[in-house]
Amino acid sequence: MCNYVVAIDDKTLVVTNSAMKKINMVNQDGEVILLKDTKPLYPTFIGRSLDGGILVSMIDKPDFQRQDFSKRVVQHINLTGSIKKTYAYEEDNTTPLFTYPESVTQNTNTDICVINFSSESTGHLCVLHASGKVRFTYKGQSDSESLFFPSDVCCDSHCNIMVSDGVNRSIHLLNSAGQFIKYIMSKTNIVPICMSIINDHLWIGCEKGEIKLLSIKH
Template structure:
């Protein structure tokens, strides 16, 4: 990760061997970074794949990782693309499931899965491209 300040660019920390896809700042001044490995096909993660959201300090210290559902075996993401934290401290992640489909995964601050939108049988109709929240913590997504 690099920091641009007053016209200069400086390396702050690295996420190697994972590649960053999306980044946002949190209410408490940390970063949320979506990460993916390059070990498997893009939309076909396997048992060795890493697809996650990492909460980090601005100095690169890992605070928390959101990668698995409760129990630690089932991955939460195919390709986490965009991420943000709303005023309720929910972590909202756009998860691409193919070139033309996706879902919105909402986690609690602690990492518990709150909901996935749309439901499994409706996902062919949605390709989310970005997510924001308004001051009342309403989640707003754009889709193509």
């Protein structure tokens, strides 16, 4: 499992320490301050929430075999370390939402977008209302050459959703209702792994350490 970092502002970073099962804040002086001890869960990803807090994907065990006692969750946490909401089950409070939650972000319409791995080679996008109700899931397109295995998700100022699909060397563009619009890029030599949007410019972290920059036009 990797460690992840998110910038809260130009003075503060929040960083996961998966091995130690902790979430830390780092200030501009380099001082590390414990934000939250996540034991017994491993933090697998961290993203920003619209209210200035964080969204954290967490698992009890780094595998794809869910048991009745398994804990695979996304938590909305404020910057004092308090849990505002936990996303774990569908409305019946019985059906698990996630097998292995990874990348997570909050859309500008408040929806929670989560990449959920179901195996070592497959996954899907799960989008929830902020209340926790499932809005839709997206499992890729039928014209893909390989199985859909998304790695990251981000959203633009128009609430559109972008999903990186490194296996198929493409980025899927969806509207806020989960309808496929087009490929932003498809079947290129670029393998997109992670993404970030700043002022409708899409920064793409690629295989072999490359970074690509695209302007998103509406």
